[in-house]
Amino acid sequence: MSRKVDRAPASRRRFLKLIAAGSVAALAGTSRRLAAASSKPRARAARARPAATPPTSRPIPRAVAAEIRNQKNYVARALKTLRDYPLPAGSAMAFRFDPLEAARRGRTAARRPKPR
Amino acid sequence: MSRIGEEDLLLSVTELSARIRARRLAPVELTEAYLDRIHRFDSKLNAFARVTPDLALEQARAAEAEINRGRYRGPLHGVPYGAKDLFATAGIPTEWGAVPCRGQVFDRDATVVRRLREAGAVLLGKLAMVEFAGGLGYRFANASISGPGRNPWNTGRWTGGSSSGSGAAVAGGLVGFATGTETWGSILCPSAFCGITGFRPSYGRVSRAGAMVCSWTFDKVGPLARSASDCRLVLGAIAGPDPDDPSASAEPLELRSRGRAATGLKGALVRLDFSKVGEPEVATAFDHAVGELKAAGLELEEAKLPEFPASELAGVIITAEALSTFEKFYRDGSVRELKDPYAPYQLEINRAMTGADLVKAWRMRAVLREKMAEFFSDYDVIVTPNFMSVAPPIEEDLYKALAYSDPVGAVGNGCGFPAIALPCGFGRHHMPVGFQIVGPPGAEPTLLDLGDLYQQRTSFHRERPPLDS
Numbered sequence: 001m002s003r004k005v006d007r008a009p010a011s012r013r014r015f016l017k018l019i020a021a022g023s024v025a026a027l028a029g030t031s032r033r034l035a036a037a038s039s040k041p042r043a044r045a046a047r048a049r050p051a052a053t054p055p056t057s058r059p060i061p062r063a064v065a066a067e068i069r070n071q072k073n074y075v076a077r078a079l080k081t082l083r084d085y086p087l088p089a090g091s092a093m094a095f096r097f098d099p100l101e102a103a104r105r106g107r108t109a110a111r112r113p114k115p116r
Numbered sequence: 117m118s119r120i121g122e123e124d125l126l127l128s129v130t131e132l133s134a135r136i137r138a139r140r141l142a143p144v145e146l147t148e149a150y151l152d153r154i155h156r157f158d159s160k161l162n163a164f165a166r167v168t169p170d171l172a173l174e175q176a177r178a179a180e181a182e183i184n185r186g187r188y189r190g191p192l193h194g195v196p197y198g199a200k201d202l203f204a205t206a207g208i209p210t211e212w213g214a215v216p217c218r219g220q221v222f223d224r225d226a227t228v229v230r231r232l233r234e235a236g237a238v239l240l241g242k243l244a245m246v247e248f249a250g251g252l253g254y255r256f257a258n259a260s261i262s263g264p265g266r267n268p269w270n271t272g273r274w275t276g277g278s279s280s281g282s283g284a285a286v287a288g289g290l291v292g293f294a295t296g297t298e299t300w301g302s303i304l305c306p307s308a309f310c311g312i313t314g315f316r317p318s319y320g321r322v323s324r325a326g327a328m329v330c331s332w333t334f335d336k337v338g339p340l341a342r343s344a345s346d347c348r349l350v351l352g353a354i355a356g357p358d359p360d361d362p363s364a365s366a367e368p369l370e371l372r373s374r375g376r377a378a379t380g381l382k383g384a385l386v387r388l389d390f391s392k393v394g395e396p397e398v399a400t401a402f403d404h405a406v407g408e409l410k411a412a413g414l415e416l417e418e419a420k421l422p423e424f425p426a427s428e429l430a431g432v433i434i435t436a437e438a439l440s441t442f443e444k445f446y447r448d449g450s451v452r453e454l455k456d457p458y459a460p461y462q463l464e465i466n467r468a469m470t471g472a473d474l475v476k477a478w479r480m481r482a483v484l485r486e487k488m489a490e491f492f493s494d495y496d497v498i499v500t501p502n503f504m505s506v507a508p509p510i511e512e513d514l515y516k517a518l519a520y521s522d523p524v525g526a527v528g529n530g531c532g533f534p535a536i537a538l539p540c541g542f543g544r545h546h547m548p549v550g551f552q553i554v555g556p557p558g559a560e561p562t563l564l565d566l567g568d569l570y571q572q573r574t575s576f577h578r579e580r581p582p583l584d585s
Contacts, residue, residue, distance in 0.1 A: 064457055067255075071458065071465045075435075078428040079468060082476050085425060087483070094478040 143194030147176035193236030202328035216450035226326025243281030251438035268581035276309035283310035307537035309507035311548025315347035319532025323358035344567025384419035394504030401541030506547035
């Protein structure tokens with residue numbers, strides 16, 4: 001999202017900021033409603049975290065945005081390296097899955113998750 | 117000030133415990149002297165996240181009483197230490213180096229803390245660290261609730277991370293030894309930069325129960341100390357299976373020094389290319405270390421690691437696991453309180469990573485493990501430089517200051533290999549330089565024996581920083 005904000009035309013950037021501000025207001029409204037409806041300790045907890053907004057909802061300084069782009073490019077290069085590495089289809093499993101242990105005193109079957 | 121001299125506080129655990137056992141050094145007096153030194157120097161070093169004087173003196177009094185009654189628990193009995201602030205300590209804040217975790221308190225001790233208490237060690241306090249052990253990345257040394265870790269050799273320079281306080285406290289003589297963790301480099305880096313000896317055990321050798329999770333499949337717990345012998349003593353106390361950590365290995369570990377020569381062992385000498393990056397003084401110090409190991413009888417053969425994108429696979433797995441373990445801080449927005457300006461954006465930065473990428477990285481990890489098993493069929497150990505430059509200045513951009521790859525670190529951590537970090541000289545600005553010896557899983561005794569052997573022939577591990585002057 002940050003890259004989109006940085007590369008977008010000014011009008012679009014302003015629009016995204018408005019959207020972000022709106023979402024902050026919506027979140028703040030929700031937390032106030034929740035606080036009013038819940039017990040006091042919960043209300044205190046809600047006030048204790050006023051920063052509960054998505055990181056990208058605030059304007060990003062130009063230098064930070066540039067570094068985010070760099071880091072995204074680095075991730076993209078690393079992922080390309082991994083994706084280009086040839087492995088045979090269905091090679092050996094890399095990590096182990098342990099099934100449930102054998103039933104003890106006949107109670108395990110009752111707790112076994114239903115197939116989905 | 118007690119009659120214990122400053123030089124006593126910089127003794128190795130081996131030397132401290134010999135004096136304690138012989139009752140020439142009293143644990144209470146020793147603890148008071150360390151607390152006094154912490155009081156004098158910690159504001160210069162930022163080594164401690166929290167000092168616990170009351171608990172330390174209580175434990176020291178208990179140790180002293182037991183020893184006086186003739187009940188000696190072992191070589192750590194009465195020896196003061198510090199725990200990285202990601203090990204839970206019952207009733208004492210454990211803040212993971214991160215502002216969002218300020219005041220976080222657990223109701224029970226981490227297994228490592230409990231084992232050290234049972235061994236009679238005295239907890240002086242919690243040691244500073246990089247926020248979340250660097251799990252969400254960091255670009256500057258100040259990415260910690262405690263501020264930047266300052267190096268006792270030059271307080272204008274960084275200690276390394278993420279076990280920054282562990283490095284500073286051991287090098288500065290504020291503790292007898294310290295505990296640390298490594299996901300990728302967090303024990304070896306501060307060991308190199310601070311001129312101390314660090315030990316990264318095999319994955320699963322030491323229980324992680326009660327320790328912050330950075331990456332479930334990469335995190336290792338190990339000691340930072342003033343000699344290989346000290347690391348052996350601490351590892352002996354903390355290693356072993358643990359019902360609270362299913363990944364803790366039940367493999368038997370015989371840590372007693374075999375006092376053997378290196379003869380009969382064959383090492384792969386993996387050189388790094390200093391022609392474009394790094395500092396030539398580091399390469400020179402490493403060459404001298406290689407000479408010492410050869411003179412001690414270790415057969416060394418120039419070798420190259422298998423061609424493999426180990427850094428990329430390690431990066432993908434660690435990032436995915438870290439973003440998952442720290443997800444809560446994104447959800448509640450408190451990730452913005454972290455000092456690193458890019459941490460809040462890591463979810464977005466890594467958005468391109470898919471589930472299939474993570475599974476592919478895992479499958480490649482299995483291939484890497486096979487390739488390295490083959491590599492170790494020819495060699496007992498790998499000998500290679502640790503960091504390619506000395507500790508950078510505190511304010512330096514770490515992306516630029518440490519802009520070189522770490523192929524051995526990627527392979528070593530990707531495969532869960534043990535490694536020992538040993539000081540081997542000094543580089544620019546008279547800052548410490550270190551090298552590492554890496555072995556296959558279970559090679560702890562060999563690495564410690566080689567570390568002992570190297571340190572019997574050299575004195576870099578006995579060099580002390582000019583903190584008092």
